Amino acid sequence: MKEKIINTSIHLFDKKGFTETSLQEIVEELGVTKGTFYYYFKNKQELLTDIHLEFIEFLLRNQNAILSDDTKDSEEKLRSMIYMVIHSIKDRKKSARIFFREMRNIGSDYMEQIVQKRDQFRVNLQTLVEDGVEKGEFEMDLDADMVTRGILGMTNWSYYWFDPDGDVSAEKLTSIYLKIILNGIRKQE
Amino acid sequence: MKEKIINTSIHLFDKKGFTETSLQEIVEELGVTKGTFYYYFKNKQELLTDIHLEFIEFLLRNQNAILSDDTKDSEEKLRSMIYMVIHSIKDRKKSARIFFREMRNIGSDYMEQIVQKRDQFRVNLQTLVEDGVEKGEFEMDLDADMVTRGILGMTNWSYYWFDPDGDVSAEKLTSIYLKIILNGIRKQE
Amino acid sequence: MKEKIINTSIHLFDKKGFTETSLQEIVEELGVTKGTFYYYFKNKQELLTDIHLEFIEFLLRNQNAILSDDTKDSEEKLRSMIYMVIHSIKDRKKSARIFFREMRNIGSDYMEQIVQKRDQFRVNLQTLVEDGVEKGEFEMDLDADMVTRGILGMTNWSYYWFDPDGDVSAEKLTSIYLKIILNGIRKQE
Amino acid sequence: MKEKIINTSIHLFDKKGFTETSLQEIVEELGVTKGTFYYYFKNKQELLTDIHLEFIEFLLRNQNAILSDDTKDSEEKLRSMIYMVIHSIKDRKKSARIFFREMRNIGSDYMEQIVQKRDQFRVNLQTLVEDGVEKGEFEMDLDADMVTRGILGMTNWSYYWFDPDGDVSAEKLTSIYLKIILNGIRKQE
DNA sequence: AATGAATGAGCGTTCATTCAT
DNA sequence: TATGAATGAACGCTCATTCAT
Structure with missing residues (x-):
């Protein structure tokens, strides 16, 4: 799941930008809920840090x-x-x-x-x-x-x-x- | 005024990013109100377009x-x-x-x-x-x-x-x- | 308006507690939106401080x-x-x-x-x-x-x-x- | 375990308040998971009732x-x-x-x-x-x-x-x- | 007896924007 | 020219709770 979140996010961050991409969009694309995201990441910034x-x-x-x-x-x-x-x-x-x-x-x-x-x-x-x-x-x-x-x-x-x-x-x-x-x-x- | 809004915005957009800079910050820096901004620009995007x-x-x-x-x-x-x-x-x-x-x-x-x-x-x-x-x-x-x-x-x-x-x-x-x-x-x- | 927000909040905070009262409830009671609240107060804590x-x-x-x-x-x-x-x-x-x-x-x-x-x-x-x-x-x-x-x-x-x-x-x-x-x-x- | 949960909760509820203390904080303090809490208590309110x-x-x-x-x-x-x-x-x-x-x-x-x-x-x-x-x-x-x-x-x-x-x-x-x-x-x- | 993954609802807050004055 | 009050939608995030294992 964590890997899937990262991959989807890379795609969206590149297309729309980090700030311009909402968590809602990320999790919707994956068919999960925001809670799931926060089970794997402390916050949105941590995800970006991971990618970097x-x-x-x-x-x-x-x-x-x-x-x-x-x-x-x-x-x-x-x-x-x-x-x-x-x-x-x-x-x-x-x-x-x-x-x-x-x-x-x-x-x-x-x-x-x-x-x-x-x-x-x-x-x-x-x-x-x-x-x-x-x-x-x-x-x-x-x-x-x-x-x-x-x-x-x-x-x-x-x-x-x-x-x-x-x-x-x-x-x-x-x-x-x-x-x-x-x-x-x-x-x- | 329009020129001042543009200059302040360039400074802030470069420092923080376009989406990350709020209209509030721009007008606060200038000591005016948001209404003033909308007198000179149709919206935030138009300001960015002008700069570009x-x-x-x-x-x-x-x-x-x-x-x-x-x-x-x-x-x-x-x-x-x-x-x-x-x-x-x-x-x-x-x-x-x-x-x-x-x-x-x-x-x-x-x-x-x-x-x-x-x-x-x-x-x-x-x-x-x-x-x-x-x-x-x-x-x-x-x-x-x-x-x-x-x-x-x-x-x-x-x-x-x-x-x-x-x-x-x-x-x-x-x-x-x-x-x-x-x-x-x-x-x- | 600010006075009305304070009065409504006092009523609700007493009845339900500060944390247990949501901003939504406060503004709904007044028939305004959350944005209005934030026009008058920096945040929820400031309202409580005012009351105190x-x-x-x-x-x-x-x-x-x-x-x-x-x-x-x-x-x-x-x-x-x-x-x-x-x-x-x-x-x-x-x-x-x-x-x-x-x-x-x-x-x-x-x-x-x-x-x-x-x-x-x-x-x-x-x-x-x-x-x-x-x-x-x-x-x-x-x-x-x-x-x-x-x-x-x-x-x-x-x-x-x-x-x-x-x-x-x-x-x-x-x-x-x-x-x-x-x-x-x-x-x- | 149940006793430990109660004692930790009393400490935290007094320090921060009932609503202001999350289940997460309680179980973290004890080094267990949320599931454990729900094994011993029907819900958060029941814990408070027990204390009362x-x-x-x-x-x-x-x-x-x-x-x-x-x-x-x-x-x-x-x-x-x-x-x-x-x-x-x-x-x-x-x-x-x-x-x-x-x-x-x-x-x-x-x-x-x-x-x-x-x-x-x-x-x-x-x-x-x-x-x-x-x-x-x-x-x-x-x-x-x-x-x-x-x-x-x-x-x-x-x-x-x-x-x-x-x-x-x-x-x-x-x-x-x-x-x-x-x-x-x-x-x- | 306990875990780990996930949910869904709601929260406080921010924001671009509108508009009567 | 400019203000001040208000909106409404969205955002990042937290939470109590569930459940298969």
């Missing part, structure tokens, strides 16, 4: 798997990471959009934890970029922080428009973005 | 000014456009964030108009990219649509983190992003 | 009037005070019972203020008793605090059973209690 | 023991009775306060029975007073009903302020009140 945590932890888990894969060099790791973000749209597009849009509605007690994990994700990416430069794999004469944020901008934005079933595949889009980045940060003669 | 229209029209106006400036070549136009988006953070950061986050709460009658203008902005940018290629200014062997969306991702995302008063100036950030793009889309030998 | 404050201030006002009447000696003042408490049942029986029973439901911010006034009333009575002894009007070899609380017990309790329209009049009851007290506290030979 | 009955029957039991003690004269019986009420604060203060405050929340089926016992207690006291007069032990020219209610007022009120561990002992307070009454009702020459 699940999403950011999924990202971090995958990121760590990629980073600790010693068979990959920096470029391959970066490619995997971009692909991971873009590709996860298939299952988590809605969670992702909720994550970016509804941060505000998280209670301040969990906010800190979530913000910290979100920053961790960015810092991990930045470290990968810097490592690649250090190892001589990437050429770069640009500020690593700005570059990292640029990468995240490009990829995260895809949640708002990319259709994995459209003309361009996730692999194709990954290649395009990877190329722009690797080529783009290269030192100019 | 003002913002997207500001972007389009500036974009057109740049595009029709014949003293600039394609690269200079692209630089100006990136700079314009990033730089407008100074005054319109809040409007921008409201624009991206609260699209959902626009009434369907104005939705179409706004979506059309938003798409127009993207298409104009794409056209500029394609023109630059055609004129031989940009080298590119990548899908122009994907590239354009990448550019928008990078720049729009800056609304969520860029601090124009921080270590990195808007000019500096523009240069970094412009370099990544021009270099990044270049054909490889 | 009005009652205790009424008592203190009357008490002060009696105490500052220089034409009365201590016995006459004590009689007036007992009569005042018993007699006020006519108009304020309900308020009084709410006051004694629903103290718990007062918000902690006003609690202090109300408790202080309630204690003030008791201390004023105790001072009157002590003054009477000092002036030689009352004979007494008993603890003034305990005596005062005994007086208050007798008189306050009357709110739960005394019927001013019954066989015994308020004047009669006052005389009985005054006699028990004056006689009762007298030093024994 | 236990208390009033305790009072009546003790009162009867005093009344049927032929070694005591009327004054000694009255003293014992006052002492019993005041002294029972030690163990039953909470039950007493619940009894006086939460009468309203008793179901009408048991109400009658409880009211009848409560009146019985008062009538027994009144009879004792009248007997004392008749036997020449008490002098009195006052209405026995009013006097009895005055006695009850003084003693019952002590539940709201008397601290058996404070400066004044229960024995001392009993003596004070007994003296006020016996002396107070005496015919004046």
Whole structure:
């Protein structure tokens, strides 16, 4: 039941927004009553927190798997990471959009934890970029922080428009973005 | 008064969200009563629509000014456009964030108009990219649509983190992003 | 309207209890809607606080009037005070019972203020008793605090059973209690 | 278990009130579930009824023991009775306060029975007073009903302020009140 | 003897909106 | 131009209670 409530809520929160979705709508969709909801969740915010945590932890888990894969060099790791973000749209597009849009509605007690994990994700990416430069794999004469944020901008934005079933595949889009980045940060003669 | 209501609302909508901000809070901040609000606006949605229209029209106006400036070549136009988006953070950061986050709460009658203008902005940018290629200014062997969306991702995302008063100036950030793009889309030998 | 809400609420709070009376019942009785209630009161607790404050201030006002009447000696003042408490049942029986029973439901911010006034009333009575002894009007070899609380017990309790329209009049009851007290506290030979 | 539920409930009902205490709080305090409660009680009201009955029957039991003690004269019986009420604060203060405050929340089926016992207690006291007069032990020219209610007022009120561990002992307070009454009702020459 | 899942009704409160003045 | 009183619908949430296991 708890899982069903979460899934239905993800769908509705993405479609209408967190505040704009009433508990009534959620439970009606499931054919249960409000009491049932409160049997599984302390309140509406806790449900949103659950969704946020699940999403950011999924990202971090995958990121760590990629980073600790010693068979990959920096470029391959970066490619995997971009692909991971873009590709996860298939299952988590809605969670992702909720994550970016509804941060505000998280209670301040969990906010800190979530913000910290979100920053961790960015810092991990930045470290990968810097490592690649250090190892001589990437050429770069640009500020690593700005570059990292640029990468995240490009990829995260895809949640708002990319259709994995459209003309361009996730692999194709990954290649395009990877190329722009690797080529783009290269030192100019 | 109308202008004051709009400005206060922009501040509050950005801080708390559109649905999460009550009319009561808006008029209280201004020291007037709810009746006053309804003298100037048909309803709450109309206020949001006004904010959206003002913002997207500001972007389009500036974009057109740049595009029709014949003293600039394609690269200079692209630089100006990136700079314009990033730089407008100074005054319109809040409007921008409201624009991206609260699209959902626009009434369907104005939705179409706004979506059309938003798409127009993207298409104009794409056209500029394609023109630059055609004129031989940009080298590119990548899908122009994907590239354009990448550019928008990078720049729009800056609304969520860029601090124009921080270590990195808007000019500096523009240069970094412009370099990544021009270099990044270049054909490889 | 505010006055009407208060009066209706006093009636219902006395009959059913504060928590047991819903806002719905109050406004239904008045033929208005809940919104109207919240136009006049911040919340349900504030209404109760209003009732409490009005009652205790009424008592203190009357008490002060009696105490500052220089034409009365201590016995006459004590009689007036007992009569005042018993007699006020006519108009304020309900308020009084709410006051004694629903103290718990007062918000902690006003609690202090109300408790202080309630204690003030008791201390004023105790001072009157002590003054009477000092002036030689009352004979007494008993603890003034305990005596005062005994007086208050007798008189306050009357709110739960005394019927001013019954066989015994308020004047009669006052005389009985005054006699028990004056006689009762007298030093024994 | 039933006893534990009752004891916990007495504590909570006194602290927060009957309606203001939820079943959830009661069972949480005990570390059991709501189902357990409904195994031992038909509903919440029945629990309150149990508490009321236990208390009033305790009072009546003790009162009867005093009344049927032929070694005591009327004054000694009255003293014992006052002492019993005041002294029972030690163990039953909470039950007493619940009894006086939460009468309203008793179901009408048991109400009658409880009211009848409560009146019985008062009538027994009144009879004792009248007997004392008749036997020449008490002098009195006052209405026995009013006097009895005055006695009850003084003693019952002590539940709201008397601290058996404070400066004044229960024995001392009993003596004070007994003296006020016996002396107070005496015919004046 | 006790649990866990669920219900359904109701609660206090908030909100956008209306309208006579 | 602006106010003040009122509405009505909805909202998040709590509660006593039920019942199969």
